[in-house]
Amino acid sequence: MQAPGPQRLAELEARIARELDSIAHPHKPWLVPRTGPDGKPALDVLIIGAGQSGSAAGFGLLRSKVDNILAIDAAPVAAEGPWNTYARMQTLRNPKDYTGPDLDIPSLTCRAWYEARFGEAAWDALGMLPKGLWAEYLLWVRRVTRVPVENGTRLLRIAPVDGGDLLAAEVEHDGQPRTLYARKILLATGQEGVGRWTIPSALAGLPADRCLNSSQPFDFARVRGKTVVVIGAGASAFDNAATALEAGAAEVHLLCRRTEAQVVQPYRWVTFRGFLRHLSDLDDPWRWRFMRHVLSMREGFPQQTYDRCADHANFEMHTGAGVRGSRFDDASDRIGLDTEHGTMQADFVICATGIDIDFNARPELASFAGNIATWADRYTPPDDEQDARLARFPYLADDYAFSERTPGATPWLRNVHLFAIGSTMSFGASGSSINAMTTAIPKLVSGLTRGLFRDDIDQHWAAFQAYDVPQAVIRPRHSKGNDA
Ligand SMILES: Cc1cc2nc3c(=O)[nH]c(=O)nc-3n(C[C@H](O)[C@H](O)[C@H](O)COP(=O)(O)OP(=O)(O)OC[C@H]3O[C@@H](n4cnc5c(N)ncnc54)[C@H](O)[C@@H]3O)c2cc1C
Numbered sequence: 002m003q004a005p006g007p008q009r010l011a012e013l014e015a016r017i018a019r020e021l022d023s024i025a026h027p028h029k030p031w032l033v034p035r036t037g038p039d040g041k042p043a044l045d046v047l048i049i050g051a052g053q054s055g056s057a058a059g060f061g062l063l064r065s066k067v068d069n070i071l072a073i074d075a076a077p078v079a080a081e082g083p084w085n086t087y088a089r090m091q092t093l094r095n096p097k098d099y100t101g102p103d104l105d106i107p108s109l110t111c112r113a114w115y116e117a118r119f120g121e122a123a124w125d126a127l128g129m130l131p132k133g134l135w136a137e138y139l140l141w142v143r144r145v146t147r148v149p150v151e152n153g154t155r156l157l158r159i160a161p162v163d164g165g166d167l168l169a170a171e172v173e174h175d176g177q178p179r180t181l182y183a184r185k186i187l188l189a190t191g192q193e194g195v196g197r198w199t200i201p202s203a204l205a206g207l208p209a210d211r212c213l214n215s216s217q218p219f220d221f222a223r224v225r226g227k228t229v230v231v232i233g234a235g236a237s238a239f240d241n242a243a244t245a246l247e248a249g250a251a252e253v254h255l256l257c258r259r260t261e262a263q264v265v266q267p268y269r270w271v272t273f274r275g276f277l278r279h280l281s282d283l284d285d286p287w288r289w290r291f292m293r294h295v296l297s298m299r300e301g302f303p304q305q306t307y308d309r310c311a312d313h314a315n316f317e318m319h320t321g322a323g324v325r326g327s328r329f330d331d332a333s334d335r336i337g338l339d340t341e342h343g344t345m346q347a348d349f350v351i352c353a354t355g356i357d358i359d360f361n362a363r364p365e366l367a368s369f370a371g372n373i374a375t376w377a378d379r380y381t382p383p384d385d386e387q388d389a390r391l392a393r394f395p396y397l398a399d400d401y402a403f404s405e406r407t408p409g410a411t412p413w414l415r416n417v418h419l420f421a422i423g424s425t426m427s428f429g430a431s432g433s434s435i436n437a438m439t440t441a442i443p444k445l446v447s448g449l450t451r452g453l454f455r456d457d458i459d460q461h462w463a464a465f466q467a468y469d470v471p472q473a474v475i476r477p478r479h480s481k482g483n484d485a
Contacts, residue, residue, distance in 0.1 A: 005120040013117040014145050017108045021064075021146075024106075030066060033457040035167060037182030043167050046449060047183035048072035049365070051150045052082035053139050054420050054432050054442075055189030057102045059148035061446035064104070067453065071181070072148055072189075073172060075155035082191060084136035087216045089240040092129035093435070094266075094303050101438025102142045109146070111138050129305065156365045159186060161413040166456060168416055184456075185416045185449060187401075188365075192216075192433055194421030195395060197362040200352045201232060203324045207336060207350065211329070215241050215353040221248035227348035228252045230338060232324060234262045235299035236306055238353035242316060243309035245351070252315050254347070256340060258323040266301030267294070271430055277440040280429030281399065285380040292426050293388055358393040358423060372411045374404040376426055394426035395419060400448025401428070416452070420445050 003009040035043040045067050048055045051074035059072050074081050103109035115134070116124050143150060154174040162169050162182065170181045188194055198214040213219055215237045221244055229245040231238050234257035242253045271277065271291075280291060310316045319342055326339040327350075338345045360370035377392035398404050401418040405411055420432035420441075428444075430437035454461070 002121075005116065005118055005123070010114075010117045013108060013113060017106070017145050020106060020108055025064075028066070030068075031461075032067060032069060032453060033460045034069075035165075035182075035184060037167060038162060038169075039180070039182065041182075042069065044071055044181065044183035045069045045453060046185045046187055047168075047170055047181055048187045048189055049156045049170075050074055050081070050189035050191060050194070050421075051143065051148070051152070052189065052191055053102055053435065053438070054191075055187070056139060056143040056146075056148050056150070057104065057438055057442045058187055058189055058420060058445055058449075059150075060102070060142070060146040061104055061442050062449065063146065063148065065446055065450050067450060070149065072150045073154040073156065073181075074150065074152050076152065078152045079136060079140060081139075081152075082136075083216070084132045084139075087218065088132050089215070089244040090132060090236070090306060091309070092131050092305065093135055094129075094236055094300075094306070095268075095435050097124075097127055097130045099272075099435050101435050101442070102139060104442060105439065109142055111135070114138050114141055129303070158365060158368055159417060160368055161411075166413075166416070168413060184453065185418065187418045187420060187445075187449065189420045189432065190363075190365075192422045193356050193363075194433075195360055195363060195366065195419065195423035196356045196358040198352075199354045199357045201324060201354055203339075204232075204327045204350060204352065207327055207329055211336060211348070212327075212350040213352070215351055219351075221245060224349055225249040226251050228254070228346065229349045229351065230336075230345065230347040231255045231351045231353060233257070233299070233353035233355070234259070234318070234320075235353060235355070236302040237300070239302045239306045239310050241351045241353055243306070245349075246310060246313045246316055250315070252317070253310070253313070254345065255310070255316070255318045256322040256324060257318060257320045260321045262318065262320060263299050263301055265298070266303075267298045268300070268430060268434070268436060271295060272436045274440060277430060277437050278444070281427060281431075281444070286382070288427065288429070289376070289380060289382050289391075290386060292429060293382070293386055293391055295429075296391055296425065297388065356422065357390065358395070360395075369403070369411045369414055369417070372406045372414065374406045378406050379404075391426055395423050397424060397427040400452055401431075401445050402448075402452075418445070418449065 032045050037043040046062055048059055051072040055072045062070050080086055100110050154172050156170055156172050158171040160169045167182050168186050172181055198216045200214050204212050224245045227250055229250045231242045242255050245253050322340045322342045324338055324340050328337045336347045360366045360373055374396045376394050376396050379396045396404055401420055403414040403417050405414055422433040424432040431441040
């Protein structure tokens with residue numbers, strides 16, 4: 002076996018190219034080309050977001066011979082998604098053997114990549130995967146699977162093109178606006194793709210540079226010698242608390258609203274093929290019941306994440322300590338918090354309180370936000386299963402497309418698909434989740450190709466009728482015996 006390093010990685014890449022070539026059947030191009038109003042070929046699928054979801058969807062489309070695609074990402078290369086930006090953990094939270102971006106091709110797994118770089122023994126000895134390596138791996142998969150990506154390009158607005166079935170995507174790159182035309186748009190825009198990160202209303206009015214949410218950029222050097230309060234008790238709350246402690250905070254207090262911190266990780270239970278693949282096949286009452294249970298729990302934290310905080314004597318977790326109110330005192334330059342445990346002083350507050358669905362918070366959804374059907378529009382749960390937060394999730398069609406609140410008002414929404422955390426109520430773990438990629442990406446790709454095929458059914462029928470390529474040549478034959 003070749004020693005780990007660049008040479009072995011190059012060999013792995015050559016093997017992947019051979020493997021992809023050997024499973025490329027059927028090779029035949031099948032998409033009926035479209036021309037945009039600009040006279041140029043329109044894309045079959047424009048993918049917004051080139052994180053793990055957008056890149057894997059792109060790879061799945063390429064394998065289905067949908068190769069006239071482009072993925073754009075507002076972030077520069079290597080800054081897609083949370084891994085090198087606001088993810089403040091050291092390692093992934095999921096076990097190292099979770100696959101996904103590889104789409105079931107062993108040579109494309111994180112393990113194959115890791116072993117080529119560092120060796121089998123290093124993989125065996127590895128506990129959890131450092132998040133920076135996951136980000137590197139994602140970029141590698143994207144490169145070797147040849148998903149076309151344009152970084153630094155942000156989607157601003159989606160509109161239908163008059164008199165056709167194309168969508169116009171207004172985008173911006175380096176401050177320059179331009180329009181991309183596509184048959185379908187896939188939003189793989191991550192956790193906040195159809196909403197925004199929250200700051201509890203009890204903290205409204207605090208100075209923005211002293212009270213932030215856990216996804217905001219923050220210079221942790223500022224907390225040195227200061228008191229930090231973290232709101233929330235999910236995995237990101239502990240990651241932020243640990244980062245503050247390691248940056249030299251004098252005290253870090255983590256406020257957990259519940260009477261006990263949740264140590265169960267619901268996403269571990271749902272990670273089996275039956276649930277991941279078929280939750281979306283269930284009726285609304287079952288989908289709602291299961292996903293309400295999953296989403297009303299927090300994202301559980303791994304042991305290492307907890308230890309990273311608990312090992313510091315100046316860390317304290319307060320349970321049953323919801324925040325009721327807050328004020329900023331100019332004289333002391335400090336924040337006062339009213340909690341269910343009494344009052345507390347802080348210099349900084351970091352809210353790790355998750356996201357809220359709010360279509361209007363996203364400029365690229367603005368042109369149709371009012372007509373996206375939500376779960377509230379389609380399903381009324383029993384009284385003991387009500388949840389206003391989850392009722393705001395979009396109610397997606399079975400191909401991940403938005404469905405219309407008022408049918409016919411924006412019929413082109415059937416070509417705008419969502420593969421993000423907002424897909425979760427309709428499909429279970431799916432978008433924005435490593436554990437589900439292995440089953441959810443093929444389902445997504447199948448939904449996209451189904452629409453592309455069906456919309457061209459007349460042309461496919463006509464092409465079949467006109468099909469006249471002979472497979473064999475009939476040779477002229479001399480008949481025997483009659484010549485005499
Ligand atoms: C802090 C954190 C830690 C996590 N840790 C784990 C973990 O350990 N294990 C696990 O299974 N899951 C984890 N997750 C959940 C999930 O795996 C990640 O959120 C992951 O990044 C989802 O990938 P994605 O491609 O769906 O979205 P992202 O990685 O967020 O990618 C979305 C991309 O869309 C781009 N984008 C958004 N809007 C636009 C626009 N208008 N125009 C152009 N581009 C746009 C963004 O720039 C971004 O790069 C974590 C999530 C967070 C937030």
